[in-house]
Amino acid sequence: MKLISGIILGFVLTLSFGVMADNIPSPPPLSNQPPELQHYLRSIYENFHRLPVTTTNPDGSRRGKKGDMLLLQTGGNHYLEINTNSSNVWHGVQLTNTP
Secondary structure, eight states, rough: HHHHHHHHHHHHHHHHHTTOSSOOOOOOOOOTSSSSHHHHHHHHHHHHOOEEEEESSTTTOOOOTTTOOEEEEEETTTEOOOOOSSOOEEEEEEOOOOO
């Protein structure tokens, strides 16, 4: 009996937590909405996964929320910068093309 209950509970938990996804679907066509709203929704959809790009080091000079990310391009190098304390502390790693 415990085995069957465990299997059922595991199945239910798997279904309830396994539905997390990061991709959002394209907005549906809105025939009776103003074009401004359509443009706004399309803009959100197209830029959902784009990171802001900066050419100045954000560490110590740019405020952010913990977990914010941006791309730093300086001197021909590229860095992924992540805010770590909901203030102006950013940590980064250099991005390279090496396999």
